[in-house]
Each structure stands twice: as C-alpha cells, then as structure tokens.
Amino acid sequence: MAKKFIAALTNSTLFLQEWLANPQRTGSVAPSSPKLAAAMARWLPANPDSFVLELGPGTGAVTRALIQHGLREDRLVAIERNPKMARLLREKYPKAQIVSGDAWNLDDLLRGRREPIETVGAVISSLPLLNFPPEEAEVLTGKIRAVLEPAGHWVQYSYHLGKNQIRGASSFQLRASSIVWLNFPPARVSVFQK
Numbered sequence: 181m182a183k184k185f186i187a188a189l190t191n192s193t194l195f196l197q198e199w200l201a202n203p204q205r206t207g208s209v210a211p212s213s214p215k216l217a218a219a220m221a222r223w224l225p226a227n228p229d230s231f232v233l234e235l236g237p238g239t240g241a242v243t244r245a246l247i248q249h250g251l252r253e254d255r256l257v258a259i260e261r262n263p264k265m266a267r268l269l270r271e272k273y274p275k276a277q278i279v280s281g282d283a284w285n286l287d288d289l290l291r292g293r294r295e296p297i298e299t300v301g302a303v304i305s306s307l308p309l310l311n312f313p314p315e316e317a318e319v320l321t322g323k324i325r326a327v328l329e330p331a332g333h334w335v336q337y338s339y340h341l342g343k344n345q346i347r348g349a350s351s352f353q354l355r356a357s358s359i360v361w362l363n364f365p366p367a368r369v370s371v372f373q374k
C-alpha cells in the first residue's frame with residue numbers, strides 16, 4: 181500500500197515538474213486516472229502476437245492498464261519524448277521497447293529497431309494533438325495509418341469533449357467514442373479504424 185502511494189506521488193510530482201517546464205509538450209498537469217487508462221486499454225488487438233504502439237506514455241498510467249488488460253510486455257513499443265519519463269518507464273517495464281524520441285518519427289523509429297517493426301495491431305496515443313497545428317497532426321496520423329494492421333485501432337484521448345474533434349482523423353472511421361468524467365480534466369476517448 182505504502183509502496184503504491186509513493187509510486188503515485190513520484191509519478192504526479194514528475195508530471196507536475198515537467199508540465200511547469202514545458203506545458204505545451206507535456207499536455208497535462210497530472211497522469212491519467214485509472215478509469216481513463218482502462219477506457220484506452222479496452223482496445224488491445226485480438227492477436228496476442230501483434231505489437232502495440234503507445235505514443236506519449238508519460239509516467240505509464242495507460243501503460244500499466246495495457247499490461248493489466250493482458251498486453252504482453254514484450255509486445256509493447258512506446259515512444260516518449262521526455263527522457264526522464266522514458267527512463268522511469270524503462271525501469272518499470274524492462275521487457276518492453278521504450279524508445280526516447282519524437283512520435284512524429286515513428287516510422288523511422290520502428291524500422292530502426294534491432295528487429296524492425298513493420299506493423300502494429302493498435303496505436304494507443306495520449307499525445308496532446310490539440311497543441312499541434314492541424315497540418316502537423318495530419319502528418320502524424322498519416323504515419324499511424326501506414327503502420328496500423330488493417331483491423332487495427334488508433335485510440336486517442338482528448339480534453340476537448342466535443343465529438344469529431346480529433347486533429348488528423350479525417351481519413352479514419354470513428355468506431356467508438358465516450359467521455360470519461362472521472363479524470364482531471366474529463367476526457368473523450370475516440371477509437372478509429374482505417
């Protein structure tokens with residue numbers, strides 16, 4: 181119990197520090213709640229051998245839910261731009277591939293692995309897309325589209341609660357959308373397929 185509390189406090193403190201240093205890029209003052217993380221993790225691929233690509237894992241709130249929902253650690257690839265957060269995640273999930281880098285380079289980063297990754301069964305993204313211009317968001321989602329398996333899901337949350345407000349989603353089909361109120365702030369989870 182005490183261990184869990186200390187871990188949660190460490191995660192929240194690191195988040196707040198990084199948000200104060202760079203609010204645009206960090207995108208949130210606090211890690212996602214367990215409810216929001218669980219709503220994202222519902223969309224794992226049916227095939228347990230498929231890779232799952234997590235974008236912007238931060239201190240691992242969603243990552244933990246993905247593992248709890250049955251994702252094998254060795255099938256997880258996560259790209260996090262903040263080196264402190266990436267280091268923390270590597271300690272937590274030593275069998276996963278935690279990549280320090282920019283999600284906009286996801287194509288090169290996946291192909292550049294020792295065993296190159298060509299496709300993934302799901303992309304689970306917490307990137308603060310609203311903080312990026314629409315053209316930049318389109319570039320990223322074009323790369324998500326290219327790497328997703330045909331039946332794969334791109335799952336994205338946003339603090340903008342309106343439906344159909346996700347930047348870069350114009351060439352995807354919306355499969356599901358719901359609001360998670362038990363989060364600070366509340367968030368909408370949108371699920372897309374190509």
Ligand SMILES: C[S@@+](CC[C@H](N)C(=O)[O-])C[C@H]1O[C@@H](n2cnc3c(N)ncnc32)[C@H](O)[C@@H]1O
Pocket residue numbers: 205206207208210211212235236237238239240241242259260261262265281282283284306307308
């Ligand atoms: C809103 S936080 C979400 C963190 C975590 N997934 C959660 O839900 O608690 C967004 C995360 O995206 C990361 N991020 C922002 N821009 C990025 C980029 N271009 N490439 C990779 N990660 C990025 C930030 O460092 C931060 O950890």
